[in-house]
Amino acid sequence: MGQLRSVQQISPPPAAIHPAEHPASAPLLWVEAISKSLGTGTQITKIIGSVSFGAQRGEFVSVVGPSGCGKTTLLMCLAGLYTVDSGRLTFNGKAVSSPPEGVSVVFQDYSRSLLPWKSNFDNVLFGMKRITDMDPAAKRALAGDLMASVGLKGFESSYPWQLSGGMQQRVAIARGLAARSRLLLLDEPLAAVDAQTRAEMQDLLLDLAKKYDQTCVLVTHDVDEAVYMADRIVVLSKRPTTVVADLPVSLPKPRDQLQTREDPAYLGLRHKVITLIRSMRAGAATQES
Amino acid sequence: MKPWMKKSTGIVLFLLAWEIVARSGFVPRTYFPPVTQILLAGRDMLTSGELLEAEGKTLFRALSGLLLTIAFGVGSALLAARYALVARMWAPVVEIMRSIPPAALVPLAIFALGLTPKLFIGIVVFAGFSTVYLTALNALTNTEPVQINAARTLGYTRNEMLFRVRLPAAWPEIFTGVRVAAGAALIASIASEMLAGKDGLGFMLFDTAFSMRTKEMFAVMLAAALNGILFNQLVVWTRRPLAGWQDKLNAQGDAR
Amino acid sequence: MREGWPGAAFVLFLFFVWELSARWVASPNFPGAFTVLSTLATAAPTLLTEMGITLWRAGAGLLLALVVMLPLGIFIGRVRAVGDFVEPLFDMLRPLPPLAIVPVAMLFAGVGSGAKVLVIFYSVSFPIVLSTIDAVRSAHPMLTSVARSLRLSRRQIMLQIDMPAALPQVIVGIRIAVALSILISISAEMLLSTDGIGNVIMRSQEQFRVAMGMAALLVIAATALIINGLVRWIERRALAWHYARQVALSGR
Numbered sequence: 001m002g003q004l005r006s007v008q009q010i011s012p013p014p015a016a017i018h019p020a021e022h023p024a025s026a027p028l029l030w031v032e033a034i035s036k037s038l039g040t041g042t043q044i045t046k047i048i049g050s051v052s053f054g055a056q057r058g059e060f061v062s063v064v065g066p067s068g069c070g071k072t073t074l075l076m077c078l079a080g081l082y083t084v085d086s087g088r089l090t091f092n093g094k095a096v097s098s099p100p101e102g103v104s105v106v107f108q109d110y111s112r113s114l115l116p117w118k119s120n121f122d123n124v125l126f127g128m129k130r131i132t133d134m135d136p137a138a139k140r141a142l143a144g145d146l147m148a149s150v151g152l153k154g155f156e157s158s159y160p161w162q163l164s165g166g167m168q169q170r171v172a173i174a175r176g177l178a179a180r181s182r183l184l185l186l187d188e189p190l191a192a193v194d195a196q197t198r199a200e201m202q203d204l205l206l207d208l209a210k211k212y213d214q215t216c217v218l219v220t221h222d223v224d225e226a227v228y229m230a231d232r233i234v235v236l237s238k239r240p241t242t243v244v245a246d247l248p249v250s251l252p253k254p255r256d257q258l259q260t261r262e263d264p265a266y267l268g269l270r271h272k273v274i275t276l277i278r279s280m281r282a283g284a285a286t287q288e289s
Numbered sequence: 290m291k292p293w294m295k296k297s298t299g300i301v302l303f304l305l306a307w308e309i310v311a312r313s314g315f316v317p318r319t320y321f322p323p324v325t326q327i328l329l330a331g332r333d334m335l336t337s338g339e340l341l342e343a344e345g346k347t348l349f350r351a352l353s354g355l356l357l358t359i360a361f362g363v364g365s366a367l368l369a370a371r372y373a374l375v376a377r378m379w380a381p382v383v384e385i386m387r388s389i390p391p392a393a394l395v396p397l398a399i400f401a402l403g404l405t406p407k408l409f410i411g412i413v414v415f416a417g418f419s420t421v422y423l424t425a426l427n428a429l430t431n432t433e434p435v436q437i438n439a440a441r442t443l444g445y446t447r448n449e450m451l452f453r454v455r456l457p458a459a460w461p462e463i464f465t466g467v468r469v470a471a472g473a474a475l476i477a478s479i480a481s482e483m484l485a486g487k488d489g490l491g492f493m494l495f496d497t498a499f500s501m502r503t504k505e506m507f508a509v510m511l512a513a514a515l516n517g518i519l520f521n522q523l524v525v526w527t528r529r530p531l532a533g534w535q536d537k538l539n540a541q542g543d544a545r
Numbered sequence: 546m547r548e549g550w551p552g553a554a555f556v557l558f559l560f561f562v563w564e565l566s567a568r569w570v571a572s573p574n575f576p577g578a579f580t581v582l583s584t585l586a587t588a589a590p591t592l593l594t595e596m597g598i599t600l601w602r603a604g605a606g607l608l609l610a611l612v613v614m615l616p617l618g619i620f621i622g623r624v625r626a627v628g629d630f631v632e633p634l635f636d637m638l639r640p641l642p643p644l645a646i647v648p649v650a651m652l653f654a655g656v657g658s659g660a661k662v663l664v665i666f667y668s669v670s671f672p673i674v675l676s677t678i679d680a681v682r683s684a685h686p687m688l689t690s691v692a693r694s695l696r697l698s699r700r701q702i703m704l705q706i707d708m709p710a711a712l713p714q715v716i717v718g719i720r721i722a723v724a725l726s727i728l729i730s731i732s733a734e735m736l737l738s739t740d741g742i743g744n745v746i747m748r749s750q751e752q753f754r755v756a757m758g759m760a761a762l763l764v765i766a767a768t769a770l771i772i773n774g775l776v777r778w779i780e781r782r783a784l785a786w787h788y789a790r791q792v793a794l795s796g797r
Contacts, residue, residue: 081441130444393743396749400755497648498651
């Protein structure tokens, strides 16, 4: 592949869709040149340098990058939990300054994001804060449906900490969906789940995304997962983060664990992304020295 | 072995050891009466009614004081957790309160309030307030960040998060403070009774000690300890609906 | 200092209220802030000496309790069998108000320093051992599983996992214990009046010298504030990692 130039010199991603070009199908999520630093006083680190990409309605976008590249920080910005230092961040046409309605987050640490004093069912109900047009009975019915959708029928009255990791994450997903979200942000949701359950959960996420018409942004360190699930892959650089590549995924949907993963297009894409990430590690090493 | 059998073994052995040492003649009888004599003296005081009367007074003061302490302590902590300025404003005053032994205030308080229930309950509240307040404030401010972030993304306001996420999550830790405060409440009640010299278990303790009625003294101590047990059991019962989930969660972790 | 201004302002405000209400009541039994402060200034050497006596006793009792109760607490919290056996004994003794021990201590050890240090040691043991046991037990359940999977020996588990994980909660217990040691020291002195600042308060009350009593209270408050500040400083150093983690996770 040859020596990769320093990452800052890579031109803006050609696949990014500018809203002006396709006004009819404006992206649900639009990220333009955002940056973010963390820390206080003398210890300020620039985590995100300049990141731009978009997500169309119904799209599944995976975000990958070398470890420590600020993927989680990016997600926190998208969720409105952090405010960006510069650039524009729009969801559904409006600027994001605080957690917007219609965006749900599934956190990596499911055991701590679910409330341990509430049952699974009540945790799902907890997600319905912003719903004002349903009476309590309808809400309960919806919660029940969601629990069944994620495959947890029968576990309504037990507690999150009584369930396995994958099951807890499913409760968290149900809670996110309960909020009538349109955009689902997933922060390495399957990183803490065992490998066997991971495959099931990947297919479950894809089904749910389709069934509930969700746009998804999945942050992950697992390249296989990123390629398997996505319609588009955004590859990030090391800190300060920029977008190194924005690649469309042409694999057919619905995906299949066996067929898709043996598809040459899949393998080619996987190869490309892994090489990109690897070279960044090497590139960064020469930069630091 | 049934749980209660396990529990009593330790105590029974301890009492047995005491009885043997007391009767062996190694220690002077007046200072170290055998368990049996203590229990007899206790029974006498019970039947005469003086023990129950004293106990009732002490318990009432400690209990009402503790309830007030929890109400004020948690209430103030909620306010301070919500408004950082309030927390900063109160911080030195709370520190000062914490550093003054309740007993040291008794002489002053007697001047101001006289030998009324207000005196004793006031001392009790003073004794426990800072502990409950500080523990609660600490628990409320150190909520698991992921939980806060989850609630924020779901659209809860800061006030709602305070009552629906922070407070429920804080109860287990608050109760460690309440346990300490309960101990402080009983200490304060008995200490103020010792100093005020009016009635209650504290007064009885010093009275029996000074008149060298050691059997009665130990019996009163036993009564005080039993009071304490009763008190703690009340705290445990109150804890269960609010913080019982934490124990079950831990049990889960051990079981796996 | 910039952070402390609301607190300082509030304290000054209370001082004003005190002085004003004392002037309004105008009784010898209710000295105002300035009267008490001048009494404090004149009697400072005596008061400080007495406070010193109180402090060394508190320190002795506390040290003893730490050395004995910290390892004991971890041991009890970790080993179920020991916990089941010993905890009923603790449960029996714990509810006994520590000051109730004073008459007993008086009978056995007189009214001197020995009796008081004994009472302090006894009183302070409970918060220390209690919070340690609680801390060891509320460690995230994951840690127990991790420890088992690493096949660490009982002693290794105690040193490398239990102690650091329990540290934040235990330090809270120690902080309580420090304050308690001074509290009990003073209270014991009030009951067994020989010397120390507690004795000063009792004598002041007997002699109707309210301002002196209040001055003693101020000395107590000031001393305790300084000592607690010291404990906080140490705590901050020791738990820097814990606080840093909190900050990192909430990312403000």
